[in-house]
Amino acid sequence: MQLVCANSHLLAQSPAREIAFLSDIHLQDVYADLHSEDFKGVNNPRTGKFATIRTMKSQLNSTRLFNENYFAFIAALEDLKKKGIQLVVLPGDFTDDGQPMNVLALQKILDQYAKEAGMRFFLTTGNHDPVKPFGGVAGKSDFLGVDGSAQTIAGSVELYNSPSAAISDQVNYWGYSEITQALAAHGFFPSEKDIFWAHPFQELNYDNYNFDQAQASSKLENRVFPAGDSGLFIPDASYVVEPVDGIWLLALDGNVYTHSGNKTDGNWKGSSVGFNQAAIHKKHQLDWIKKVSDEAEKRGKTLISFSHYPLVEFHDGASDEMKSLFGSRKFQLERVPSTQTSELYAKAGIKIHFAGHMHINDTGLFQDQTTNTMYNIQVPSLAAFPPAYKTLKTTNPSQFEIETISLTEVDHMNEFFDLYRMEHRWLLEKQDPGIWDSTILASKDYLEYTRNHLLELTKSRFIPSDWPENLVSLLTAMSNDELIAWSKMTAEEGTLFLDEILKSFDLTNKESASIIDDFYLLKNGDEIGKKLIPEERINFYEELLETISQKSESNETSLNTQLLQFFGIFNKLFHSLPSDHFSIDLKNNTIKKIQD
Template structure:
């Protein structure tokens, strides 16, 4: 495999091969930050002799992302890329945890180091956790780990929290677009002399007459703004297109959307995490620009790869509508799923291969309106959740792409804070705090297992209570394989009576409390990890699912909600996740319009 050795060598033109890495949803938090606060320096870590500025394990296990260990996972991923000599690295948003100064500057320090020592080029786009508010604002977090194991609140103002024990630090405030793009300006947000071409949505594409000086002058953020409705207000759009090596155009789309409540302060803005369903309405200028970029790339023979924080194609293997029917339209973050109408808009504009983050899942999505109007959406997993992984794309000539997913297993310093978490756990026990987290997660042997255990605990503490119908959970936990096979062969009427009788039996006994959670666990392994998660399911359960799903696929169910229809719908959803497009190691050929799994 040939790797990029210098960012401005026209490698694609010389060899037909180039390689780019995508690291998404890092959610970097500086775990040893200087808060500049007299009230709280952090919690002393005897293992390192330093003061750790970390969030509690309780907070981590109720969040869809880790806050602490992902710092080390990011370093581990960069070290891996360094060994592979991959030098073009894309970060599709949520590169920090809420865009605070301490986190943005920590990221800059890391990127600067690898850029200097290893020659890496980094290209970033914004996520909903980077500029939480477009122009910043006062912020705070109440869940930092305190010196005795309790929670410590930190805020930028005494007015932010009512508790008297708040530590005041401006390092926890939100930074906005001006501060974030300035600090990280070397990493795509502004042109570099190392690039062959760079442009943004608010200037004409002029490849033939491109000069760095002209691009630099036009790139000032105040020149890259769009109107917010008829309010007379303007917001920055940090989108750009760049040619870091000859023949490859990277299209970075800023999909953030903000609404304004009418006040004059920075706090009057509110961010949205919905993505392109809203960006297609409130940022229509982007669609016009995308079409110009795509047309120009085709005319010039450039390979165009787009990336954004937000997905452009449905990412549940076609199961989203069925999930809305069973669980509800606002469960499972289903409001973030791009509609078919949204996908069509961007496919019509010329998008073909898009890399996205945001959802913390591994997935490949396909939108196909007609043979010559196909768009692939590659969901890059988060380094802060299961499965912890990054993706690389090896570009073979102009239309052929080999995409590979690399999971993080061994991460140096992964257990650096485990003794501090044990202190937290003791404090929770001593103070008789309810719903204490399961300390067995601290026995995780590596980072991959740690994130899987995080997902299992998160499922029990948050996902099941918030997203699932109670009766469905009871049945899935209690029914054994023989009972499910028996039910799958019943008529609709008999199946519903069988399930009703079983539910009554379970609710009048304690048996349901001791049953397995395996089906729900496997559901999340498939939903979040796709092929990576499927490999973790034992072969005997894979065989059982294959037989059961084949039987369930022949069952009918009433439109009226009942136990039988709920269970049939669940296994129809399960089957769509079970039989997915390749997402681990695969090849896409845009000319032939094919996607093939690589074993």
């Protein structure tokens, strides 16, 4: 693989097809009709409407927003409308847990933009839609109540032991049948507008394609496979579609569910691991992918794969080091595709794959021992930092230009801020230990809002749950000069030096270090996050990392070794493949950063 830079667009000389990828929207209807006598929402004086939103406390303890992302989704669609981009892919988690109120809200929005802007939407399922293959009773205990407290809403009185719970069937889980039928016009089933459409359980018969036959075959009961040895069958919503001449979109349903008991008891367990599990439980997909990729190559089609789940390691090659330092169950590392998994899907013929799930911006590359190469493009979430979507332009099956569009200005972003202030006052009065930092409400735009969300999440959740305490203390206590001095010491000198620093440091200090904050900017935002790090810190990191790269790690378990491991990880995140605006040439096997 060759990495080079380009000063002009690779595809500027010829007309290109353009596709947008909007992932992990986690849409929740913020003004839903709950059809409930117990609770109709919180009156929002700004709009005169009743808001059905989650608490800010809940948002700041989650890796995603629940409320403002509704407006971010609309902003992204408006941006696409202005740009005239009409092919739009949603790689899963398009709703927040697949409840009727959220699926129907998404349906309304997609139908509107399809009608008014001529957009075509192509969806695949994520682990939040559906949560269980056949649905079930569900609820949430963190909606915002009328006085600022948390309001429980459930589909059944038995679900929560709470006399104040509101009952609404709009928060139950929908399964594959209900979700795909509601969104039938958006990829899950064939459309007369498509040139070709097929699913894994039918023959690929391109020359004799017939829409009526495809439609009859596409019924969900024809698209099922056995769930282990349970004797039960569950749907696979995968499909391949040719919406415009020459472009094949391969939608892979990577959801995996296991079951114990009988089907009627609803005892299904979902997996968010992705293709490490799908490669085992959905082996039929691999055979089908090979057939699709062979057919696409034979016919000169541009094959673009997408799924909710990544197919390549997404920490710039640092995942093994992260497991060693932090532990294999931290940082969602169990979701990292293994080398064996990547090899299976690359061998099946996937060369360029768009994924979500991780809420990060990243480009990953896998090459096996033969000629197989696969690029994994991580699409950020619209509900987290960095809030962005990606576009792909292509003129032929081997050349692609990919651009990441950040959402900075989002209309109505502060629509619920007065309601959050009411919540904050309630928490203050109750002396609730979960009270949050209200300075987030001073965010000037959506990009800053999501960054502040990440900063708060880092301090309150990530550091306490994922990080060794002494490592946090060192990164908090050490000055830049001390880090540079340490980087030039021997292992023995470094260990003694770090021990002395810890002795004089107040371990009760819970403030996060700027280095840790920068680490998350890089891990989650890649090039987008790097642009937000001040230039003087960038220069400091370049000097520090250059010195550390000349040091060798010791096998000893010590603070010195931990710090070396951390900066080894940091170095890989700091020097990553292009992820903001770049081109990929599969024929010449090059990836080029495009200088805007």
